[in-house]
Amino acid sequence: MPAVLTNPRAERVKDIRALGRRSARERSGRFVVDGPQGVREALRFAPQTVTELYAEEGSRHTELLDLARDADIPVFRCDAAVMAALVDTQHPQGIAAVCRPVDVSLDRALADLGGFVVVLANVRDPGNAGTVIRGADAAGAKAVILSAASVDLYNPKVVRSTAGSLWHLxxxxGAEIEQIVAACQAAGRRVLAADGAGTTLLPDADLSNPHAWLMGNEAWGLEQVTRDLCDDVVRVPIHGHAESLNLAMAATVCVYASAAAATRVERA
Structure with a gap:
């Protein structure tokens, strides 16, 4: 049985810890997945992207260790100090994986012409981005697209916030917003800007045909020039006294409206 890793200052450990920085991720073409949920989904849906697995000695995640071994993925045992040095969370969950990127080209993301996709335009908050990806996955989106100015998909907080959805769709x-909108429209998708300035209320929006939801920055939403590129600008109605919904909440409401519309079309 391989020796347990016990030196948190070892070069291997420092190299993996460095993947918390975007520059290191881009240079090495790797990122870290921390926690059993993300690791499980990576092993189930894309084991070919997992390069190595780290499990704290005494870990109860035997199912994940078996999945890794079945896929011929190297498994390293480590003590608590090494696990804490590998990841950037305050309370490590005892298992982590190193993976290769899973993103696809814009053309590949738009290859399925049915349903809806979600576009994040200049979304900077990693928790929001990850939560939107998770909600899009749950609602049955065909793809998610992050614009060039959005947060890095492999930011550790984005990865955790997707709760495994990173490997599901x-x-x-990396594409510019104008390129994304044009590609969606060329593929036959109406582009719907989700914005508080919209004149179309969500219940009145036409969601029966293939479309793309364009979600803007947490602080300033979508610029007028971007809204002008879209086929419609839709707002979620506020029935109470709240000033607005945050990005992740509004996105979830919109994508579930799309899911409900798809169900109605299927039953018609």
């Missing part, structure tokens, strides 16, 4: 990154 195509995700594209």
């Amino acid at each position: 195509p995700i594209a990154v």
Whole structure:
């Protein structure tokens, strides 16, 4: 049985810890997945992207260790100090994986012409981005697209916030907003800007045909020039006294409206 890793200052440990920085991730083409939920989904849906697995000695995640071994993925045992040095969370969950990127091209993300996709335009908060990806996955989105100015998909907080959805649907990154909108429209998708300035209320929006939801920045939403590119600007109605919904909440409401519309079309 391989020796347990006990030196948190070892080069291997420092190299993996460095993946908390975007520059290191981009240079090495790897990122860290921390916690059993994300690791499980990576092993189940894309084991070929997992390069190595780290499990704290005495870990109860035997199912995940078996999945890794079945896929011929190297498994390293470590003590609590090493696990704490590997990841950036305050309370490590005893298991972590190192993975290769999973993002796809814009064309690949738009290859499925049915349903709806979600576009994040200049979304900077990693928790919001990850939560929107998770909600899009749950509602049955065909893909998620992050614009060039959005947060890095492999930011550790984004990865955790997706709760495994990172491996469930195509995700594209790096294109400019204008390019994304044009590609969606060329593929036959109406582009719907979700914005408080919209004149179309969500219940009145036409969600029966393929479409793309365009979600803006947490602080300033979508710029007028971006809204002008879209086929419609839709707002979620506020029935109470709340000033607005935050990005992740509004996105979830919108994508579930799309899911409900798809169900009605299927039953018609």
